[in-house]
Amino acid sequence: MTQLENAKNNILTPIAKTIARLEGIEHKLILKRIKEGKIVIPLNKRHKIAKPCGIGLGLRTKVNANIGTSTDKCQIKDELRKLKIAIDYGTDAIMDLSIGGNLREIRKKVLKYSTVPVGTVPIYEIAVNAQKKRQDFLKFTASEVLDVLESQAREGVDFFTIHAGVTKKNLAILKKHKRVLDIVSRGGAILASWMSCHKKENPFYEYFDKILDIAHRYDVTLSLGDGLRPGSVLDSTDEAQLAELKTLGALTMRAKRKNVQVMIEGPGHVPLNDIKKNIVLEKKICYQAPFYVLGPLVTDVAAGYDHINASIGGALAGSFGADFLCYVTASEHLRHPSVEDVREGVIAARIAAHAADIAKGLPSAIRWDREISQARKKRDWRKQIQLSIDPAKAKKYRVSSKPHLLDVCTMCGKYCSIKLMEEYG
Amino acid sequence: MTQLENAKNNILTPIAKTIARLEGIEHKLILKRIKEGKIVIPLNKRHKIAKPCGIGLGLRTKVNANIGTSTDKCQIKDELRKLKIAIDYGTDAIMDLSIGGNLREIRKKVLKYSTVPVGTVPIYEIAVNAQKKRQDFLKFTASEVLDVLESQAREGVDFFTIHAGVTKKNLAILKKHKRVLDIVSRGGAILASWMSCHKKENPFYEYFDKILDIAHRYDVTLSLGDGLRPGSVLDSTDEAQLAELKTLGALTMRAKRKNVQVMIEGPGHVPLNDIKKNIVLEKKICYQAPFYVLGPLVTDVAAGYDHINASIGGALAGSFGADFLCYVTASEHLRHPSVEDVREGVIAARIAAHAADIAKGLPSAIRWDREISQARKKRDWRKQIQLSIDPAKAKKYRVSSKPHLLDVCTMCGKYCSIKLMEEYG
Numbered sequence: 001m002t003q004l005e006n007a008k009n010n011i012l013t014p015i016a017k018t019i020a021r022l023e024g025i026e027h028k029l030i031l032k033r034i035k036e037g038k039i040v041i042p043l044n045k046r047h048k049i050a051k052p053c054g055i056g057l058g059l060r061t062k063v064n065a066n067i068g069t070s071t072d073k074c075q076i077k078d079e080l081r082k083l084k085i086a087i088d089y090g091t092d093a094i095m096d097l098s099i100g101g102n103l104r105e106i107r108k109k110v111l112k113y114s115t116v117p118v119g120t121v122p123i124y125e126i127a128v129n130a131q132k133k134r135q136d137f138l139k140f141t142a143s144e145v146l147d148v149l150e151s152q153a154r155e156g157v158d159f160f161t162i163h164a165g166v167t168k169k170n171l172a173i174l175k176k177h178k179r180v181l182d183i184v185s186r187g188g189a190i191l192a193s194w195m196s197c198h199k200k201e202n203p204f205y206e207y208f209d210k211i212l213d214i215a216h217r218y219d220v221t222l223s224l225g226d227g228l229r230p231g232s233v234l235d236s237t238d239e240a241q242l243a244e245l246k247t248l249g250a251l252t253m254r255a256k257r258k259n260v261q262v263m264i265e266g267p268g269h270v271p272l273n274d275i276k277k278n279i280v281l282e283k284k285i286c287y288q289a290p291f292y293v294l295g296p297l298v299t300d301v302a303a304g305y306d307h308i309n310a311s312i313g314g315a316l317a318g319s320f321g322a323d324f325l326c327y328v329t330a331s332e333h334l335r336h337p338s339v340e341d342v343r344e345g346v347i348a349a350r351i352a353a354h355a356a357d358i359a360k361g362l363p364s365a366i367r368w369d370r371e372i373s374q375a376r377k378k379r380d381w382r383k384q385i386q387l388s389i390d391p392a393k394a395k396k397y398r399v400s401s402k403p404h405l406l407d408v409c410t411m412c413g414k415y416c417s418i419k420l421m422e423e424y425g
Numbered sequence: 426m427t428q429l430e431n432a433k434n435n436i437l438t439p440i441a442k443t444i445a446r447l448e449g450i451e452h453k454l455i456l457k458r459i460k461e462g463k464i465v466i467p468l469n470k471r472h473k474i475a476k477p478c479g480i481g482l483g484l485r486t487k488v489n490a491n492i493g494t495s496t497d498k499c500q501i502k503d504e505l506r507k508l509k510i511a512i513d514y515g516t517d518a519i520m521d522l523s524i525g526g527n528l529r530e531i532r533k534k535v536l537k538y539s540t541v542p543v544g545t546v547p548i549y550e551i552a553v554n555a556q557k558k559r560q561d562f563l564k565f566t567a568s569e570v571l572d573v574l575e576s577q578a579r580e581g582v583d584f585f586t587i588h589a590g591v592t593k594k595n596l597a598i599l600k601k602h603k604r605v606l607d608i609v610s611r612g613g614a615i616l617a618s619w620m621s622c623h624k625k626e627n628p629f630y631e632y633f634d635k636i637l638d639i640a641h642r643y644d645v646t647l648s649l650g651d652g653l654r655p656g657s658v659l660d661s662t663d664e665a666q667l668a669e670l671k672t673l674g675a676l677t678m679r680a681k682r683k684n685v686q687v688m689i690e691g692p693g694h695v696p697l698n699d700i701k702k703n704i705v706l707e708k709k710i711c712y713q714a715p716f717y718v719l720g721p722l723v724t725d726v727a728a729g730y731d732h733i734n735a736s737i738g739g740a741l742a743g744s745f746g747a748d749f750l751c752y753v754t755a756s757e758h759l760r761h762p763s764v765e766d767v768r769e770g771v772i773a774a775r776i777a778a779h780a781a782d783i784a785k786g787l788p789s790a791i792r793w794d795r796e797i798s799q800a801r802k803k804r805d806w807r808k809q810i811q812l813s814i815d816p817a818k819a820k821k822y823r824v825s826s827k828p829h830l831l832d833v834c835t836m837c838g839k840y841c842s843i844k845l846m847e848e849y850g
Contacts, residue, residue, distance in 0.1 A: 071838030072828050099840055127840070137840075138849075180798045182846045189842035193849035231843075232798035233783055234791065272744045272784035298740060298780040300794040300801070303809065304818035308733050308773050312740045312780055315723060319697045333801070333809070334819060335826035336835040348733050355723040355737055358658055359697035366659065369725040373605045373657035376725070376758070384728065384758070393729035394759060401760035403497050410761040413496030415524055415552070415562070417614035418656075421607045424563075424618035 002219040003041045005259040007034035019054035038288045040261040042117040042221035047156035050115040053092045056290040061318040061353035062092035064326045073336040074100030082342045089346040095119040117158035123187045142203035153218040163187045163227035164204035165244035174240035181231035188227020212258040221261040224248040229268030236270045249285040263290040270296040279320040292324040306332035307348040318356025379407045427644040428466045430684040432459035444479035463713045465686040467542040467646035472581035475540040478517045481715040486743040486778035487517035489751045498761040499525030507767045514771040520544040542583035548612045567628040578643040588612045588652035589629040590669035599665035606656035613652020637683040646686040649673040654693030661695045674710035688715040695721040704745040717749040731757035732773040743781025804832045
């Protein structure tokens with residue numbers, strides 16, 4: 001039985017119990033929310049991980065780090081280094097988005113070494129297989145789509161992004177209402193290309209019931225991808241995006257009926273003033289399914305700093321109820337990310353998630369800030385560093401700049417306001 | 426006559442005319458808003474700069490970079506390098522917060538080389554002079570306070586941060602309502618210490634009229650500092666902070682009557698859900714004076730990444746109407762910032778300001794995003810890089826990772842969604 005099925009039968013699984021303990025919420029409440037589809041636990045029956053993660057209402061906002069080869073950069077060892085650093089720096093989940101080299105081998109290693117849930121975008125393997133077998137990445141059939149889903153599920157993948165909302169109807173809407181940038185989702189664009197070439201409906205949409213059967217068998221959580229997400233803040237929340245969201249809402253209900261866990265992927269490039277509306281609409285249209293946002297990026301001009309850009313959007317989205325933030329790295333829009341980009345990207349996303357949790361009043365989040373500020377008041381540097389979001393970086397900075405007075409820092413020296421208040425206040 | 430006085434007499438000064446042109450707003454409107462105190466132009470009559478800057482309603486959100494020596498780090502050449510990099514990377518203003526070495530010499534160089542308005546916190550020089558003359562930084566008199574203000578104004582400083590709201594009454598409120606961290610403003614703490622030692626009222630408050638005379642004579646804009654700003658998100662928007670804000674509101678009215686330009690400094694550490702309230706209150710209590718926020722930081726735990734933390738808070742504050750964002754560097758809470766910290770800090774703040782301007786619908790901001798996204802659609806890399814917020818970094822990333830197909834990047838290679846849509850869409 002899937003986590004959703006168990007909850008419907010009022011069975012608290014060991015994993016749900018663990019999540020409740022980690023998050024400090026009651027058994028009854030987590031059971032209720034899993035049952036309602038407001039919380040998902042992406043964990044394939046065949047995958048063992050040390051750090052399971054619940055995503056959804058009332059839980060800590062979670063962070064995902066994308067890794068994976070590209071056609072230009074396909075060293076497995078580089079991706080495994082990224083995996084390790086992303087986990088060491090506190091990501092809650094990993095997506096292997098490989099499109100270069102031996103995808104199966106990479107995925108197997110990622111599944112083996114990851115201590116957190118692992119997601120994939122199966123259309124990549126489908127396209128890459130077609131390219132290898134037939135020298136044309138669009139020469140694949142619907143049955144091959146299902147085969148790849150089945151084999152990845154058997155290997156233990158915890159969640160699949162499937163762009164089932166890129167339907168003929170929604171693509172017609174996209175064409176009708178001009179955008180600055182059309183499709184900026186790699187998976188969405190592959191599917192749209194396939195549909196255009198073969199004059200067929202999206203196989204993820206057409207065979208959604210079969211996909212549900214596979215997902216149900218292994219308890220793979222479906223992450224309904226937003227293939228039509230805006231790629232410019234000028235395209236935000238437009239007709240095509242909303243039409244796709246409605247399709248995803250209908251698919252959510254079908255998945256829930258079949259006891260398959262579902263979350264919804266969201267934009268993308270969204271101006272600050274549109275973020276709240278995006279969260280409210282998703283929750284309304286998709287029956288309160290957890291919302292997994294890609295950033296969002298609040299401007300198009302921050303190439304080289306898109307981790308900061310995404311951190312702004314992610315913090316705000318999280319504060320309004322987005323449940324799961326996909327990091328964006330500083331390399332976005334420019335190149336395949338480096339190991340260092342992954343590290344900074346994870347931390348930037350974690351800052352956003354934590355800021356959102358404070359805004360939502362999550363007790364564990366507020367406790368963390370209280371503790372570090374108390375250490376700051378005492379000028380207890382060891383503890384301040386230990387409680388910083390990246391203790392290694394905080395320590396490096398502190399050590400690099402030694403003050404004459406050891407209880408302060410080189411910014412203010414003897415004029416440290418905290419010290420002054422202790423002496424004279 | 427000051428800019429405010431001229432506006433009251435319906436005189437459009439050459440500098441106001443320049444600002445109107447740079448911002449693309451009508452002469453009548455800028456005149457009206459300067460008159461109402463909703464826009465300030467910090468520019469000392471004795472200071473010549475190449476890039477004047479207007480701050481306030483309807484203008485582009487501006488960014489300030491703090492530089493300056495500390496007691497531990499007092500190399501003038503390092504600070505001049507920071508000045509240059511901050512300006513090269515697009516800061517709209519500079520504050521020289523030096524507290525180490527020969528302050529006057531440093532300030533003169535900063536005033537000479539800065540192409541943007543320069544602000545100071547005169548209490549630093551007052552305290553440092555007392556320390557030098559009398560080996561006690563608290564041994565200064567009210568008349569010495571006025572002397573330093575006069576001499577800095579004569580040198581050409583464009584705006585002063587004065588912590589005139591740290592009054593006896595407000596300090597009593599601070600004591601009554603316990604905080605996690607008391608005073609985290611260096612200037613505020615020096616003044617509170619002086620008041621406590623000498624049992625006297627804050628000289629900036631007591632002699633505010635004399636300060637207005639000085640400011641009026643040179644058209645120095647007053648930045649009314651928030652000495653009681655919260656230093657932890659747990660202390661945000663508390664009694665002491667609000668009491669001080671009310672004092673600043675009353676002082677604002679007095680300054681405007683004397684034709685002195687005023688802006689208000691704001692927090693500090695503020696959770697995301699408190700930011701809007703802070704902006705609304707400032708605008709209401711301080712007669713719509715421009716709001717100059719320090720961050721705000723949306724969590725206390727991000728030491729090493731406070732530029733990102735401030736970027737989140739600053740973007741949101743700007744979108745709600747904060748007019749001027751003081752950057753925070755990655756070194757905040759840990760050490761005196763490096764040149765690299767200054768560069769990244771300026772860019773992070775500019776991203777926040779720009780995201781706010783998009784949210785507010787500023788046409789020039791939206792145009793920028795449209796242009797870069799159109800270049801992205803064409804896969805015109807030269808133009809994308811040129812239009813990025815930091816072209817040098819964007820170029821470095823692009824060059825570091827060469828794709829096989831030159832019109833895409835190494836992230837997606839042949840599976841570039843934009844290229845796919847061009848070929849198959």
